[in-house]
Amino acid sequence: MLASKRILLIIGGGIAAYKSLDLIRRLKERGASVTPVLTRAGAEFVTPLSVSALAGETVHTDLFDLTTEAEMGHIQLSRSADLVVVAPATADLMGKMAGGLANDLASTLLMATDTPVLLAPAMNVRMWQHAATQRNITTLKKDGIGFVGPNDGDMACGEFGPGRMAEPLEIVAAVEAALGDGPLKGRRILVTSGPTHEPIDPVRYIANRSSGAQGAAIGRALAALGAEVVFVTGPADVPPPEGVQVIRVESAADMQDAVDAALPVDAAVFAAAVADWRVATASQSKLKKSKGALPDLKLKENPDILAGVAQMKKGRPKLVVGFAAETDDVAANATAKRKRKGCDWIVANDVSPETGIMGGAENAVVLITGDGAEDWPRMTKHDVAKQLADRIAKALGPAL
Structure with missing residues (x-):
């Protein structure tokens, strides 16, 4: 997929x-050919x-290199690539980009380019969570900058949390998606996945059997169809897909916050x-x-994330797709849910224990739209996903 593609790699x-x-x-x-900037x-x-x-090419390091700059080298570098990748993208580099600063070769290239840019952030968890960094991320996303990662993990400083750079194969997948x-x-799509864990005390929680x-x-x-995917996942059994922005959450309230931010x-x-x-x-x-003596657990209703987005008055996504896990009257219950929630489609399935669908490798769904119910044959979850993605692509049409 990357044959003959030219990547300008900025190493922070x-x-x-x-x-x-x-x-x-x-x-x-x-x-791919890789032109490195260090x-x-x-x-x-x-x-x-x-x-x-490793790159088989000269490493560019200096904005004021007499030989290359006599030929306006930084302008040529910024325009000759198919994609600019920054890995690791430090808080400093992202701050310069968001503020429009250009005082070294890397930041000047990023200011001068008319090529798509993909950032793989890496920094201490506190730096990632800092209000200034989050403001810069918001600005960069509005400017059309792509992101892959960061992941949660152990830091070199001994802390744990978001800020660990995405793994090389994750970045490769994001590069393939960006160049596909x-x-x-050109479409940005939010996907939520997995269960949520609702704490009872520090060691117990309420959950369900979803594997994600x-x-x-x-x-x-x-x-794979070229979308920029924001993937918000609860504590699932399966790993998240590569090449997407992964946001890990625990509870429904956490998921609500992540969805709002996306x-x-x-x-x-x-x-x-x-x-x-x-x-x-x-x-x-x-x-x-x-x-x-049994504990007295008073329950409270969680936020309805699907309905909240589907019923937005301003900024509603063009297409909102919900899921309905049912054990009986699948199509009827899912049709009622679609109307109640206000979403465009509902993907419904029968999760009765005898189906083996909850946590299994296969699924049998009914797609509920405004035109009625459409039964899909039982197939692998991979094939269900591919068929659904194709339908979403047709519904959205090409990006403007």
């Missing part, structure tokens, strides 16, 4: 810079020699099995078992 300063070496190798395996801070973590040896000419290219397999397959299928989008697919209820006041200490 951070411990994650070591992953850029593997990223170069993976891109070249797929036929920031001064990046050179503290990887050497120009190692980068050049699929029918969803169908949601992950949908995210993967949409990305908007606006062209389409939203709510495949998550969100718990209907949560404990009104979760205990901060483990509840002790007392013989003959």
